[in-house]
Amino acid sequence: MPSGRLPVVNPWRFETNQATVQIKVGTYYSQVWTRAINAWNSKKVFTFKIVKGPAQITILPAQSNEASLIKQNFVGVAYVNHDNTKRITSVQLHLVNSLLKSNGYTTSQRVNVAEHELGHAMGLAHNPSKQSVMYKTTRYVSIQPIDVKNAKDLYSIPASQYFINLPATTSTTANKDVIANGAGDRLFKSPFETRSVQALVDPSTIY
Template sequence: MSGILLTSLFFILVGSVPVMAAPASVTPHGTAKFANPTATVNLSKNSAKFRRIWRQAIQAWNHTGAFHFVITKALANITTGTDSKLGADYPGMTYISLNKQGYLHRIDVELNPQALKIYRYSTSEMVNVAEHELGHAIGLNHNPNVASVMYPANRFYGIQKVDVEGVEQFYGTQLNGLAMANQTMTLRQPAVDVRGQRLFDGSGDGFVLLPWRFQGLYWPERSLLTELQRNAALLKEAVNG
């Protein structure tokens, strides 16, 4: 199985053949979640185009049965929007704050029209990015395998079984996050340019936490490009034997 994964990562790096993903492990989660697997979502800050995209992403999550979003025009747990000032490297961004009990409290999820246009994301790929950001909004972390909506640089996959299983496992356990009360964090999704199969991760991490507000809970990830280069080197070494 490891050989298949190494091959997949190598060809993502060189961009020479179509990518075949190895089976993904269950998508991991953090420690902060909603008290119940349901949350309200406001779409009012979006244009008609992006309201449709967010709505499709919400419907996709609701269809899984693992979590239920309720669209409202009132103040909501999750506010969706767009922001072209995020820069071309990031098609999506999630901002999270927790309440005094350590539960998810207020979340802002954004799509970046500039990056989506520059890298020619199709409508279905935009929906995939929206599903990814909503995954962060309910407490999911990145899945290192390509075949997950929560892959850090996801563009091609919608919600997968491993993502649903991650939510079901997470919301089937008791919260243990009181130490996280009144914290905030920011999660960035790097853009994928299919023309050259380039990965952009300007932060060097799959996501960035704000350390001055989020003490003792920083879990760094290596740059995606660094990880791909490392696995390509391992594959080359194995082939040359």
């Protein structure tokens, strides 16, 4: 990894710096997500490829737990599933339209939130700097050079050095314990598969 400041990343990533994306939302949010995807792709550190069928990353419409997300003031959420070798196995992304609308988010601000969730999808963590798209309450900031550097650093490590050399095992039936991990994050842990639920909180609820 390049020397200097450590990247703000999670301990998991995709095998390579690319992933397929299926967009399963309506026209307006399809445009929002496409703009966010194009913004990341233009940085040339990670490639999101939009496909029509099943994909590694799925962008979802309204969720069954929508009321819970609204109660917690989550305007965006990333469900990142990863196995015991540190490989991301699948990701589900969602923007909470009712909160974005009620809090007056412009289209550009919604794109910023989508960029944030895509950052989680590739393996980036919350950045303590407010001048980062990965700040925990991003609204006004888009992808910054520090975000590009963190993604580049994460994927500059060869797969042979990054991943744990274990048989990849996953389980969807094991009991999961909920562990708080800072504002807006919840980690769901099982012996073989971990699901990280990383959510973006609307800043108006904090300041």
